[in-house]
Amino acid sequence: MAEEVCKHDLNNSCLSIFNFGIGSGLMALEVLKRNRKVSILGVDILPEMIERARERLEFWQSQVSLICGDGCKLIRWVGDNKFDVFISGYALHIIPREDRLNLLNNIYRVLKPNGLFITADKIVSDDLQHYREDNQLRRIVIVGEFKNLLREAGFIDVKEIFHN
Numbered sequence: 001m002a003e004e005v006c007k008h009d010l011n012n013s014c015l016s017i018f019n020f021g022i023g024s025g026l027m028a029l030e031v032l033k034r035n036r037k038v039s040i041l042g043v044d045i046l047p048e049m050i051e052r053a054r055e056r057l058e059f060w061q062s063q064v065s066l067i068c069g070d071g072c073k074l075i076r077w078v079g080d081n082k083f084d085v086f087i088s089g090y091a092l093h094i095i096p097r098e099d100r101l102n103l104l105n106n107i108y109r110v111l112k113p114n115g116l117f118i119t120a121d122k123i124v125s126d127d128l129q130h131y132r133e134d135n136q137l138r139r140i141v142i143v144g145e146f147k148n149l150l151r152e153a154g155f156i157d158v159k160e161i162f163h164n
Helices: 002-007 026-034 047-056 058-063 071-077 097-110 134-138 143-153
Strands: 015-020 038-044 064-068 083-089 111-120
Touching (some): 015 026, 015 071, 026 058, 026 083, 038 058, 071 097, 083 097
Parallel strands (some): 015 038
């Protein structure tokens, strides 16, 4: 993911990145190692993850702002066209399916024109035969459904970069 993010730096300027579900800061660290011209806003709902990210990213503290809170609520307060890149690492599957389109609409809104949204998550194929319980279905990301939601939110070039 970090390589894809840094490839997006087309005009060698300072990349502004919203890191949704920053966790321990590992992805942010990989991006910062590859590109020193980066400004990251990292959000996580868990205080212990924000603390771990703060420790891991101490060397780059001037380039990283960390907020402990609900990213789905915080993004509503972010202005339009503020970020070049929006990263989500293993956070979307936690968002209930019925709330994902609203989040994706907000992600699209805060990205600058030609912005990049990149996610790594627990995404499953469209074959749902083994997911029988509604509760399980509510907390998974289904590849076809997710691509459709991305397009509905306004994303044009939707593709899988890596899958297993």
